[in-house]
Amino acid sequence: MNGFNYDKDADGVVTITMDMEGPVNSMSPAFQPLLEEAVSKLEAENDLKGVILTSAKSTFFAGGDLKTLVQATPENAEDFFNNVEAIKAIFRRMEKMPVPFVAAINGAALGGGLELALACNYRIAWDSKAVQIGFPEVTLGLLPGGGGVVKGIYLMGLMGANEYLIEGKRVAPSKAQQAGLIHETVSSLDELLPRAKAWLVENSDNEAASVQPWDTQGYKIPGGNANNPQVAQMLPAATAMLYQKTRGLMPAPSKILDVATSALRVDFDTAMRIESRNFTALAQTAVAKNMITAFFFQMNQVNGGASRPKNIEPQVTKKVGILGAGMMGQGIAYVSAMAGIEVVLKDISQEAADKGKAYSEQLLNKRVAKGRMNEEKAGAVLALITPTADNDALSGCDLIIEAVFENIKLKHQITEELEPYLAEGGVWGSNTSTLPITELAEASKNAENFIGIHFFSPVDKMPLVEIIVGEKTSDAALAKAFDYTKQIRKTPIVVNDSLGFFTSRTFGTYIDEGTRLLSEGLHPVKIDNLGKAVGMPVGPLAVFDEVSLELNRKADETWAEMGVRDKWGDGSVTRGVVSTMINDHGRGGRYHGGGFYEYREDGSKTIWPGLYDLFYKPEVAIADQDIRDRLLFRQVIEALKCLETNVLRTVADGNIGSIMGIGAPVWTGGLIQFVNTYGLAQFTARCDELAAAYGDRFHAPGIVAEKLAAGELFA
Numbered sequence: 097m098n099g100f101n102y103d104k105d106a107d108g109v110v111t112i113t114m115d116m117e118g119p120v121n122s123m124s125p126a127f128q129p130l131l132e133e134a135v136s137k138l139e140a141e142n143d144l145k146g147v148i149l150t151s152a153k154s155t156f157f158a159g160g161d162l163k164t165l166v167q168a169t170p171e172n173a174e175d176f177f178n179n180v181e182a183i184k185a186i187f188r189r190m191e192k193m194p195v196p197f198v199a200a201i202n203g204a205a206l207g208g209g210l211e212l213a214l215a216c217n218y219r220i221a222w223d224s225k226a227v228q229i230g231f232p233e234v235t236l237g238l239l240p241g242g243g244g245v246v247k248g249i250y251l252m253g254l255m256g257a258n259e260y261l262i263e264g265k266r267v268a269p270s271k272a273q274q275a276g277l278i279h280e281t282v283s284s285l286d287e288l289l290p291r292a293k294a295w296l297v298e299n300s301d302n303e304a305a306s307v308q309p310w311d312t313q314g315y316k317i318p319g320g321n322a323n324n325p326q327v328a329q330m331l332p333a334a335t336a337m338l339y340q341k342t343r344g345l346m347p348a349p350s351k352i353l354d355v356a357t358s359a360l361r362v363d364f365d366t367a368m369r370i371e372s373r374n375f376t377a378l379a380q381t382a383v384a385k386n387m388i389t390a391f392f393f394q395m396n397q398v399n400g401g402a403s404r405p406k407n408i409e410p411q412v413t414k415k416v417g418i419l420g421a422g423m424m425g426q427g428i429a430y431v432s433a434m435a436g437i438e439v440v441l442k443d444i445s446q447e448a449a450d451k452g453k454a455y456s457e458q459l460l461n462k463r464v465a466k467g468r469m470n471e472e473k474a475g476a477v478l479a480l481i482t483p484t485a486d487n488d489a490l491s492g493c494d495l496i497i498e499a500v501f502e503n504i505k506l507k508h509q510i511t512e513e514l515e516p517y518l519a520e521g522g523v524w525g526s527n528t529s530t531l532p533i534t535e536l537a538e539a540s541k542n543a544e545n546f547i548g549i550h551f552f553s554p555v556d557k558m559p560l561v562e563i564i565v566g567e568k569t570s571d572a573a574l575a576k577a578f579d580y581t582k583q584i585r586k587t588p589i590v591v592n593d594s595l596g597f598f599t600s601r602t603f604g605t606y607i608d609e610g611t612r613l614l615s616e617g618l619h620p621v622k623i624d625n626l627g628k629a630v631g632m633p634v635g636p637l638a639v640f641d642e643v644s645l646e647l648n649r650k651a652d653e654t655w656a657e658m659g660v661r662d663k664w665g666d667g668s669v670t671r672g673v674v675s676t677m678i679n680d681h682g683r684g685g686r687y688h689g690g691g692f693y694e695y696r697e698d699g700s701k702t703i704w705p706g707l708y709d710l711f712y713k714p715e716v717a718i719a720d721q722d723i724r725d726r727l728l729f730r731q732v733i734e735a736l737k738c739l740e741t742n743v744l745r746t747v748a749d750g751n752i753g754s755i756m757g758i759g760a761p762v763w764t765g766g767l768i769q770f771v772n773t774y775g776l777a778q779f780t781a782r783c784d785e786l787a788a789a790y791g792d793r794f795h796a797p798g799i800v801a802e803k804l805a806a807g808e809l810f811a
């Protein structure tokens with residue numbers, strides 16, 4: 097049999113080893129016929145004692161076929177539903193056979209992979225870091241449609257299944273065992289198949305071993321079904337709580353809850369059919385297409401090195417110098433040391449450098465306290481960081497990243513002074529958030545080795561690094577920065593040089609539009625609430641306070657000096673508001689004692705009352721949808737302009753960068769993908785409406801018309 101190896105031993109145990117064409121086993125079109133053929137053959141055996149299902153690949157089974165899933169349309173919905181039901185029917189045939197099936201899980205069993213394992217009576221997994229178990233479907237806008245939701249509820253109950261089904265949590269085998277998803281673990285891969293066989297032998301006379309819990313008479317779902325008073329009370333609250341969390345923007349979690357509720361109310365097979373129906377509906381949504389595109393295909397593209405120059409050997413960073421032990425420098429030191437890289441953390445005084453290192457100590461202590469690291473390891477990480485005020489300590493660094501104040505003169509000065517300490521062929525990176533790399537590189541003797549390595553705050557939490565290629569930056573320097581980013585386990589996007597690059601420039605439009613709405617007289621709470629309603633993590637005024645109005649003023653002044661102020665659009669409205677806030681009222685943002693908001697000691701905040709007197713006009717009414725669209729479309733338009741002018745090198749970098757760097761709503765699949773499912777023509781029309789009502793900044797960039805004329809999407 098091609099793809100599934102079928103091997104029957106003398107004891108009547110059949111081992112099916114899945115080895116499908118391609119790198120992984122998955123629910124590709126080849127899967128169903130293979131499984132059907134294997135199950136038919138098993139059903140025809142007459143002295144069968146048991147079945148072991150395992151894999152010849154490094155993963156057990158990779159799950160659904162996303163290439164097919166992303167093509168679901170209302171036109172093919174019926175076929176889609178029938179296919180799902182057909183696969184589930186084969187799973188049911190396995191479950192109805194009078195002999196037990198064991199899943200011998202040798203590698204990741206996620207999504208459809210776990211569902212296949214759940215069609216087996218007993219699940220044993222190799223307890224290794226290489227093995228992950230869970231239902232990640234929700235993170236792609238889908239639900240586990242191969243029985244995962246219903247069986248998850250049968251095995252773990254509503255409460256227990258929540259984090260797996262609705263949050264998409266993936267766990268190690270030992271944790272999956274505690275949760276009730278699998279039965280047993282083995283500590284080495286060599287033990288896996290012998291143990292599976294031994295279990296079958298132990299249970300050869302045990303009829304119950306071949307009956308699934310959902311087919312067992314009198315079986316009780318953990319925590320009870322919908323008739324249980326506690327569950328009955330919980331269900332309506334769960335719906336409301338979920339809505340609060342997703343803001344109604346994510347269809348998958350609420351459909352999962354619907355199916356889970358059905359599993360508590362109706363019989364197993366009916367619940368399974370309801371699951372298939374909801375899965376079919378979800379697969380057609382724009383949100384699912386957006387999330388699959390961004391979080392699967394484009395994330396793989398970005399992390400797989402599509403933007404890394406080819407033909408350059410992998411570059412390993414051994415010793416990194418970090419200049420400036422402030423907020424950013426201390427975070428960069430921590431993530432570098434965590435990756436095992438030797439770090440020289442330099443500031444203008446030993447005291448300032450020590451303070452920067454103390455930040456790592458704090459984070460490491462927290463890890464130890466939480467049991468996530470032992471003291472010895474934490475000590476070893478900390479020992480990698482040398483805080484200093486001495487230039488000589490930088491000798492031999494193969495990478496230096498400067499994170500000193502955002503001031504072009506200072507950055508030029510330290511480049512001239514400290515570049516000579518780089519090891520032969522070493523690379524100089526700047527963590528500037530706005531200044532053009534090409535201009536910064538003017539102070540360098542090796543501009544080809546000069547690059548932007550833009551981190552996000554807080555560095556230890558934010559997963560993205562934006563790498564900026566200056567006019568003279570070489571491929572070798574780009575490869576070095578790219579590989580360093582991977583070394584510290586972050587996701588690198590690569591963009592071309594431009595004022596504000598991609599992320600800061602695009603993010604700036606969100607803040608600008610929020611500030612414009614304020615100056616037009618809209619209620620500040622409404623502005624921030626509608627920013628969140630669109631799916632941004634924080635409202636525009638609140639986030640402006642966080643990055644600080646003061647920083648905005650400084651950047652604006654620097655740009656004025658450089659003659660590039662308002663290069664990307666009229667900033668006068670925001671400039672006016674910022675000036676009033678800072679110059680007239682001393683409100684520079686959270687760090688500066690308060691801005692649009694007042695901050696209390698307990699961490700809570702309220703709108704600064706002066707804001708109402710200054711800006712609020714109760715008579716001003718703007719439709720909610722217009723407010724939402726203004727806040728979102730400004731960012732989308734700016735991202736498209738970045739693509740049009742080649743600041744963005746790829747659509748994938750734009751989508752992943754916008755979600756991971758600036759918090760673009762996940763349901764959009766990224767600021768550019770948003771246009772694909774909104775519809776290019778509809779997007780243009782809506783831009784025209786917004787432009788007519790609110791100004792030229794809303795006109796769709798020409799690249800949209802070009803794509804439309806070519807009949808293409810942004811891919």
Ligand code: NAD
Nearest residue numbers: 420421422423424443444499500501502527528529551553
């Ligand atoms: P910060 O003010 O917290 O830290 C700057 C540090 O640089 C200070 O500790 C200062 O003593 C030190 N320094 C100044 N001159 C020095 C010199 N000659 N040699 C060594 N150290 C020197 O600033 P920050 O927020 O960490 O920002 C640093 C850089 O990172 C800036 O370019 C900023 O634009 C960029 N950045 C900031 C953020 C953010 O969210 N804060 C995000 C991305 C990038």
